[in-house]
Amino acid sequence: MLRVRTRNQRYLPLLAALFAGALAPSAASAQTAGWALNRFDPSPAGDTFFAAEHPWYGHNRDVSFRAGLTFDYARNPLVLRDSSTGQEVVTPIVSDMLVGHLQAGIGISNRVNIHLSLPISFWQDGASASVGGLRAAGTAALGDPRLGVRVRLLGESDFDAFSLHVGAQLYLNAGLFGVEPNTNMTDDGFRGRINATAAGRAGSFRWSATLGAHLRQNTTSVLDTTVGNDLFLSAGLGYVALDNRLTIGPELWASTVLDNAFEGKHNNLEAILGVNYLIADTMLVGLAAGPGLSRGAGTPEWRGLARIAYAPSEHEERVVEVPDTDNDGVKDPDDVCPTTPQGAHPDPTRPGCPLNDTDGDGVFDNEDQCVTEPMGANPDPARRGCPHRDTDGDGVFDNDDQCVDVPQGPNPDPERRGCPDGDDDHDNVRNSLDQCRTVPAGPQPDPARPGCPLADRDHDTVPDNVDHCPDVPGVPSTDPQRNGCPNRVIEFDGTVIRLLQPVYFAVDRDRILPQSSSVLTAVGDVLRASPWIRRVRVEGHTDDTNTDEYNLDLSQRRANNVMRWLVQNGIAEQRLEARGFGESRPVRPIDGLTGSALREARSMNRRVVFVVVDPSPEAAASPNGTTTVAPPPGVVY
Secondary structure, three states, X not given: OEEEEOOOOOOOOOOOHHHHHHHOOOXXXXXXXXXXXXXXXXXXXXXXXXXXXXXXXXXXOOEEEEEEEXXXXXXXXXXXXXXXXXXXXXXXXXXXXXXXXXXXXXXXXXXEEEEEEEEEEEEEEOOOOOEOOEOOOOOOEEOOOEEEEEEEEEOOOOOOOOEEEEEEEEEOOHHHHOOOHHHOOOOXXXXXXXXXXXXXXXXXXXXXEXXXXXXXXXXXXXXXXXXXXXXXXXXXXXXXXXXXXXXXXXXXXXXXXXXXXXXXXXXXXXXEEEEEEEEOOOEEEEEEEEEEOOOOOOOOOEEEEEEEEEOOOHHHOOOOOOOOOOOOOOOHHHOXXXXXXXXXXXXXXXXXXXXXXXXXXXXXXXXXXXXXXXXXXXXXXXXXXXXXXXXOOOOOXXXXXXXXXXXXXXXXXXOOOXXXXXXXXXXXXXXXXXXXXXXXXXXXEOOOOOOOXXXXXXXXXXXXXXXXXXXXXXXXXXOOOOOOEOOOOEEEOOOEEEEOOOOXXXXXXXXXXXXXXXXXXXXXXXHHHOOOOOEEEEEEEOOOOOOHXXXXXXXXXXXXXXXXXXXXXXXOHHHEEEEEOOOOOOOOOOOOOOHHHHHHHHHHHOEEEEEEEEOOOOOOOOOOOOOOOOOOOOEOX
């Protein structure tokens, strides 16, 4: 059976639950969830004793400062004992632990003390191999920082025989700063302490006693041992000599877990004999050592302490009369203007000084948001002491200008003060005049409704007022009886003229065969009926049955001949351009095809395409504001 013990905890079962923690989410493992092994919490920086509080606040001072560093060495704070064999076999999981406590504190108005303690593990040693997942941390590690406050209720600990104080401390979880939980330096979650301290000075003796509760956010179950909320006690008695410089005497601290109060394995008890000496009434140095006296987890075989701290003697503080040269009620050390009375209008940000008005605009600097710039004849009501701004120089002050950095220009927006009139749909009709603000007017604007396209409910680019078939998509035609009606050989969506019948060429030639005249005549009719189309690209495409160079040349010649045919049949040459793409843009890939499927794919890839390039497809959007997608072009043989 494995049991954890320290020097005076011979048979304390403790840390095996660290191995089982992963199986029980409500009982976190110390190694997984984190466990602060060290049972020594130093008293706040500047206190006379090592562990027992002997409070200070800065006698006769508004603010007083203390800082120090305490080194803490623990021997055998965590060992493992196997009692299953009937013989004592001890494995030192953590045989040596050296921790430094960096501390600072301030006293305020001889009433409040705020202090900070930052523990850092410099070195841990122990068993060379992990024991059930437990081992000494191999690197330096930060512990849980402790931030505390205490308040003096009555008396002063180093001037009166009895004084009473209350305090509280919060331990920040070191995991917030990236510290791993298996360093033996951090608990799982936050924790805090509340305590009351009685302390005093009687002749040549200083004394202190503190009682409090240590509360943990999470409780760690370790076998039949609990690391959780506990009660703690610390006490110290010191003999004072050499004009208050030397203090020597014993200290003791103890704790017991509330769930198992005063049960042996849940108790921690240590004692030390300490010596502290104040050098030059400023630097406090000290040494202490003592045994662990309990069976509680984390109590070492023995502990050694050493410290050095900046801790000026409160006995040397004296009340000194402070001068007030300008007699304005503010003493010179606090008076920023010691030779100038603060007058009837004191400056709250500069004690002892009068309020200034640097720019002479009648607004004191403490309220003036433009200290060096007079507010002038047009003050800004939103910025006290500042003039109105007009950043973009358009004559509209910034507080009214909805476009502070953009001048309103010659065409201001009537709805947005200081802004130029916009054009949301980019159809060159200003928003204030545009009756269809979110729909471009397109290439066929409605003259009766500025900024709107002519109505075209079947979206075939033929406006309803001239569309002979307004509810059936068709194609433009110069024949009023066929304008906007379906055509058996072509379709048109505003971006591509789709051929329903192919353009025929002589085999492997660029000569257009006579049976192609009907489809090309229909293409020409669309262009004549659509003067808004400024330019169309005639594209030639081939299959892959020849070389790339040959196919590119053939496709270019075929495209040139189609363009030439259209020009000869009344289409202006400047509206056309021809380009061959060879086999580079197949509409149906041929990879893996054979037989009739291959022949059909090649037939589809031999084609002529008519693409509208001006206006752009966006500008040629249908009247409902959407751009249609071009269907596959007609097949060419």
